[in-house]
Amino acid sequence: MYSGVRNDECLICEGSLLKGLDLYHLLVDDCICFRCRKNLKPKLKFSKFNNYRLLSFYSYNDEIARLLIRYKDLLDKPLAPLFLKEYMWLINYFFKGYKVILIPSSKTLEKRRGFNHLQAILKGCKLEVIDCLEKTDSIQRFSHHRSKVYFTFKESVDNLDKVIIFDDVITSGSSMLEALRLLAPISKKIVLISIITNRTQ
Numbered sequence: 001m002y003s004g005v006r007n008d009e010c011l012i013c014e015g016s017l018l019k020g021l022d023l024y025h026l027l028v029d030d031c032i033c034f035r036c037r038k039n040l041k042p043k044l045k046f047s048k049f050n051n052y053r054l055l056s057f058y059s060y061n062d063e064i065a066r067l068l069i070r071y072k073d074l075l076d077k078p079l080a081p082l083f084l085k086e087y088m089w090l091i092n093y094f095f096k097g098y099k100v101i102l103i104p105s106s107k108t109l110e111k112r113r114g115f116n117h118l119q120a121i122l123k124g125c126k127l128e129v130i131d132c133l134e135k136t137d138s139i140q141r142f143s144h145h146r147s148k149v150y151f152t153f154k155e156s157v158d159n160l161d162k163v164i165i166f167d168d169v170i171t172s173g174s175s176m177l178e179a180l181r182l183l184a185p186i187s188k189k190i191v192l193i194s195i196i197t198n199r200t201q
């Protein structure tokens with residue numbers, strides 16, 4: 001696998017970060033070059049999901065989807081910072097006092113990856129990140145359950161008054177709904193963050 005990334009090289013094209021340099025790069029400490037960033041079509045957006053505020057950073061497109069697959073399925077771990085690093089200040093600033101709850105992957109997937117892909121993306125986040133949910137692999141046992149996914153608390157956590165539920169991509173929304181089922185009864189304020197969204201509420 002990938003090693004020895006030079007920090008003046010773009011994580012995607014390995015070109016110089018100075019390529020296409022403009023005011024953006026003088027202000028933003030980015031880990032990919034301006035051209036690659038533009039190709040990802042970043043689009044910071046507040047929308048609603050199930051009446052909860054949903055913050056997302058990219059609308060679904062082939063390029064960002066391809067990178068997410070390269071990162072979490074082909075295990076190209078050094079790509080982790082490209083998704084949110086430049087927005088971390090915003091999360092730290094606007095959601096001070098919130099705790100970040102990670103949407104769990106299946107245990108099989110987590111084991112195969114050898115790292116928590118959401119946690120790695122959140123490096124540099126000053127909020128407390130809590131990996132307290134777990135996904136049950138055998139859905140069949142819960143056939144009475146209406147959702148396609150089933151989460152439980154793997155540890156009890158105190159004071160979940162203000163939480164961010166965090167996932168990489170929101171498509172059917174079933175993971176978010178399942179996390180909300182557990183957190184809505186115990187949290188006073190809930191915000192959802194998904195890096196990529198293709199929902200249009």
Ligand SMILES: [Zn+2]
Pocket residue numbers: 010011012013014015032033034035036037
């Ligand atoms: Zn590049």
